[in-house]
Amino acid sequence: MLTDKERKAEILRILREKKEVTVKELSHIFGVSAMTIYRDIRELEREGEVKRKHGSVILNTVENKETIPIKSCPICEKPITRSHPYKIIVEGSKIVEACCEHCGLMLHRNYAEKNVSALTYDFITEKPINALDAYYVVGSSAVPCCSPSVIPFINKDDAEKFSKGFGGKVLNFIDAYNEIINRMNINIKSCCSPQQPVSFVLKDLNKKDKE
Ligand SMILES: [Zn+2]
Numbered sequence: 001m002l003t004d005k006e007r008k009a010e011i012l013r014i015l016r017e018k019k020e021v022t023v024k025e026l027s028h029i030f031g032v033s034a035m036t037i038y039r040d041i042r043e044l045e046r047e048g049e050v051k052r053k054h055g056s057v058i059l060n061t062v063e064n065k066e067t068i069p070i071k072s073c074p075i076c077e078k079p080i081t082r083s084h085p086y087k088i089i090v091e092g093s094k095i096v097e098a099c100c101e102h103c104g105l106m107l108h109r110n111y112a113e114k115n116v117s118a119l120t121y122d123f124i125t126e127k128p129i130n131a132l133d134a135y136y137v138v139g140s141s142a143v144p145c146c147s148p149s150v151i152p153f154i155n156k157d158d159a160e161k162f163s164k165g166f167g168g169k170v171l172n173f174i175d176a177y178n179e180i181i182n183r184m185n186i187n188i189k190s191c192c193s194p195q196q197p198v199s200f201v202l203k204d205l206n207k208k209d210k211e
Pocket residue numbers: 073074075076077078098099100103146
């Protein structure tokens with residue numbers, strides 16, 4: 001049985017040979033679950049080694065790189081490197097992006113009084129999903145970006161499967177939001193964003209209050 005580190009090195013070696021490989025093939029090669037491979041790939045993606053393309057994985061080489069100007073996350077100021085960052089659409093027009101779901105949830109606090117919708121991407125399929133309807137695994141051992149990590153799933157079963165393997169709690173949007181805000185308030189007393197009430201409910205997100 002390989003360690004996580006050995007498996008990731010091996011994935012990179014395979015990619016240098018084959019150029020492109022699917023999650024299914026990798027899970028077969030290593031005899032581990034697809035969830036484990038998804039976690040490895042996310043970590044390699046964060047390290048800038050690989051990127052995902054239509055269900056398979058390729059090396060993040062110069063010729064595979066897209067030339068998109070790099071924005072930085074409004075919460076943690078890290079460059080936004082994910083191809084599908086967390087998006088908040090404010091009052092139907094302005095889009096703000098965060099490096100990951102962790103910062104995305106933190107960012108909602110800045111717009112708690114506005115009418116917003118939000119978009120995230122399923123951890124498994126990378127399909128866009130309504131962030132307010134997603135399930136999140138909060139605080140697992142997989143940390144693709146900021147900690148405590150927040151990993152989105154369209155499907156509650158997948159979220160539960162994931163948390164069985166890697167720990168963390170399965171929460172809906174509001175509970176995940178409150179969990180992150182509470183944990184960050186405990187961790188960093190002098191947080192950069194202005195203090196707002198810790199709990200708010202979904203209807204507040206959608207209320208059309210233009211006072
Ligand atoms: Zn961030």
